[in-house]
Amino acid sequence: MTTHDVEIAIVGAGFSGLGAAVKAQENSFDDYLVLDRGTDFGGTWRDNTYPGAACDVPSHLYSYSFALNPDWTRSYSHQEEIHRYINAVADSHGIGDKTWFGTEVTRARWDSDADRWIVDVDRDGTAVQVRARHLVGGIGPLCEPNLPDIDGIGAFGGKIIHSARWDHDYDFAGKRVAVIGTGASAIQLVPHLAEAAGHLEVYQRTAPWIIPRTERPYLPAENWAFKHVPGLQNLIRGSIYTANEVVAAGMTYAPKALKPVEALCRANIFKGIRDPELRAKVTPTFAVGCKRILKSNDWYPALDRPNVDLVTTGIDRITAEAIVTADGVEHPVDAIVVATGFHVTDSPVFETIHGADGRSLARVWDEIGMQAYKGTFVHGFPNMTLLIGPSTGLGHTSMVYMIESQLNYLVDYLEKTKAEGIVRTDVRLDVQKKYNADLQDKLKRSVWVTGGCSSWYKDAHGDITTLWPGFTFDFRNATRRFDIAAYDVVRGARTPKKTTEPASVTS
DSSP, rough: OOEEEEEEEEEOOOOHHHHHHHHHTTOOOOOOEESSSSSSSOTTTHHHHOTTOSSOOOOOTTTTTTTTOOOBBSSOOHHHHHHHHHHHHHHHHHHHHGEEEEEEEEEEEEEEETTTEEEEETTTTTTEEEEEEEEEEOOOOSSSSOOOOOOGGOOOEEEEEEESSOOTTTTOOOOOOEEEOOSSHHHHHHHHHHHSSSSSHHHHHHHHOOOOOOOOBBHHHHHHHHHSSSHHHHHHHHHHHHHHHHHHHHTTOOGGGGGGHHHHEEEEEHHHHOHHHHHHHHHHOOOSSSSOOOOOSHHHHHSSTEEEEEEOEEEEEESSSEEETTTOEEESEEEEEEOOOBBBOOGGGGGGGEEETBBBBHHHHHHHOOOOOOTTTTTTTTTTTTTTTTTTTSSSSSSHHHHHHHHHHHHHHHHHHHHHHHHEEEHHHHHHHHHHHHHHHHHHTHHHHHHSSSOOTTTTTTOOOSOOOSOOOHHHHTTSSSGGGGEEEEEEEOOOOOOOOOOOOOO
């Protein structure tokens, strides 16, 4: 087997993995390798190409602070433009020279004798072993599509498409189409399918709260100003960020303060749907903010079309030609679009990562719950950092801000361990437990606990382990410096055995 030794192995080439590579390189940590199973940079913005795919965070905030883009064409960017932006950032920093695409990580395990991570990969059909001092997980929570567990789905004789694995060759024109799910992806793709399909049925388990989407194209004069007026983009970023943090206060500390947002959502329903019965079906029964607040101007008008039906009766099973609901009614369909999200708290990726005692990350989290220290380090998995790890998700603003906060922590960790000759770093279990207990305590008053809904925000233990409970600037302050006292460390000589391609060791 070919082996490849590096100081830092970064898994994933989306916003977080690319950001880690850029910041490592900028701080003279040049011995790194990025691994990604795709064909270029982009992560979720490369993989999700369904019709209407777009971001619900304004463009100027949903970008790196160190790579502002004056050429955004719209106030809210669509998938293609975000994908191009990420690849442009990678090109400008030369990250592609140290990236392996078409590379699937099959297993990663900590070798206590060598104080290194042994990462087994399938690189375009060739087995390769990467050995790294540090492992950075930039895999993100939205990478493994979640297929619904519905009886008979495997026997369906028509077309099944998951929103994250879109088939652009399939022609929906005139077809009988069913969309399962009413989340962020569904509200974007349904209006497009409604125009093409002969008949469209949307299967809703829970109605989401949806506010209007204030999207518009930028004028040439605005793009000129973004490029030539010093500080303008930072001013816009700051104003968007500040406005969003007000929403965070309501979600975490005072859910009743979100009543104006609820009123805006109800007005959106009233404007988009004429039928009182349909209005009642799409009106949520839980507090606004308990689930992700979505943005759309065309979701409700799409549901109000004569060729679209909203089905709120649960699905009992799927046959070769139809969806059968719990009331026994058969709904003949030619194609089923699955918009049921991703494996977030139970990602299959967790099973491939094995710590110091040989247990997988999945097994550890099955036992103690999905937790980490500052969303970044997990006890028992030395020298491993997770980006967008447990309790770092947001429901109100840009995840790029959280990623950059973790990148600050990562760089300071790398600098401190290098300066002090530390070869092994493992967060103390008591520190990790206290940190996560404090997070759960902060969440008790939040809308995610008191709002009366169930969501993918919770893990199998019933704890909310995906969301940050508070202001994002608090997380930025908490990750500004690597607090080495919270870790068990081992100091020793650094003598990595360096091999580079095409040199190899066979076994």
